[in-house]
Amino acid sequence: MDIDILGTLAVRERGVSITPTAPKPRQVLALLALHADQVVSVGTLTEELWGAKPPRSARPTLQTYILQLRELITAALEAGADGTDTGATDGRTAKYVLLTVPGGYLLKSGEGTSDVKEFERLAGTGYRAMDAEDFPQAARLLREALTLWTGPALADVHAGVHLQTQVKRLEESRLCALDQRIEADLQLGRHRELLAELTVLVSRYPTHESLCGQYMLALYRSGRRGEALDAYQRLRATLVRTLGLEPSTALAKLQRSILMSGPETAHAARLASAVPAG
Numbered sequence: 223m224d225i226d227i228l229g230t231l232a233v234r235e236r237g238v239s240i241t242p243t244a245p246k247p248r249q250v251l252a253l254l255a256l257h258a259d260q261v262v263s264v265g266t267l268t269e270e271l272w273g274a275k276p277p278r279s280a281r282p283t284l285q286t287y288i289l290q291l292r293e294l295i296t297a298a299l300e301a302g303a304d305g306t307d308t309g310a311t312d313g314r315t316a317k318y319v320l321l322t323v324p325g326g327y328l329l330k331s332g333e334g335t336s337d338v339k340e341f342e343r344l345a346g347t348g349y350r351a352m353d354a355e356d357f358p359q360a361a362r363l364l365r366e367a368l369t370l371w372t373g374p375a376l377a378d379v380h381a382g383v384h385l386q387t388q389v390k391r392l393e394e395s396r397l398c399a400l401d402q403r404i405e406a407d408l409q410l411g412r413h414r415e416l417l418a419e420l421t422v423l424v425s426r427y428p429t430h431e432s433l434c435g436q437y438m439l440a441l442y443r444s445g446r447r448g449e450a451l452d453a454y455q456r457l458r459a460t461l462v463r464t465l466g467l468e469p470s471t472a473l474a475k476l477q478r479s480i481l482m483s484g485p486e487t488a489h490a491a492r493l494a495s496a497v498p499a500g
Contacts, residue, residue: 229372292316364403
């Protein structure tokens with residue numbers, strides 16, 4: 223089974239889509255796919271679909287959604303990779319792929335692919351390369367990890383409480399990988415190449431201190447000292463206005479270093495990388 227989460231939801235068995243079009247069965251599949259090969263309890267699925275006050279018909283309705291998913295799986299198992307009916311399932315059944323277990327359900331991924339797992343693998347290897355100061359390798363791996371994202375996670379799925387938590391977790395993972403990829407590029411002297419991207423990012427994430435620090439450093443290295451100082455002041459004003467907070471000590475040190483026109487490149491890069499995310 224191939225599972226794509228990092229964008230629109232796409233789940234395929236033997237190359238055939240098993241992603242339903244109806245919103246609630248789609249929601250059920252998204253939660254099962256996010257936790258592939260793990261048990262998802264009936265309670266979790268019920269709360270995802272209906273919140274804290276499910277209707278009396280919640281359990282039989284959930285069973286109906288599971289049946290609909292199994293019908294899609296059966297059709298996929300009976301079809302060839304090109305979508306033509308072969309009438310063969312290789313001995314596998316929908317109940318083998320989507321199991322009923324005590325207390326819940328389990329979706330078996332088999333030997334298929336998962337964009338989330340591939341992202342986590344590539345990002346983890348990239349972080350280890352960063353730790354080893356292998357910046358070309360880190361930049362390459364983290365860039366490859368980020369290309370797996372085709373849009374916001376589960377962009378076309380209505381998210382209840384549990385999916386919202388997972389989507390937020392994935393977005394934080396994406397931001398962390400992005401932050402480290404930019405840091406690797408800065409270490410490689412790609413500050414001018416980064417300016418356009420960082421301009422968009424600091425506008426999108428106006429309280430993200432690490433991105434602001436990287437933007438300031440890229441501007442300073444590009445001979446735009448005044449704009450680097452302006453970026454700090456904009457961040458400070460936003461933090462004070464929205465959160466009642468001053469910028470972190472690390473970012474303030476970077477600002478003073480730029481103000482004095484003397485941040486040594488490696489030292490400033492370390493400061494920027496030490497700034498926590500806002």
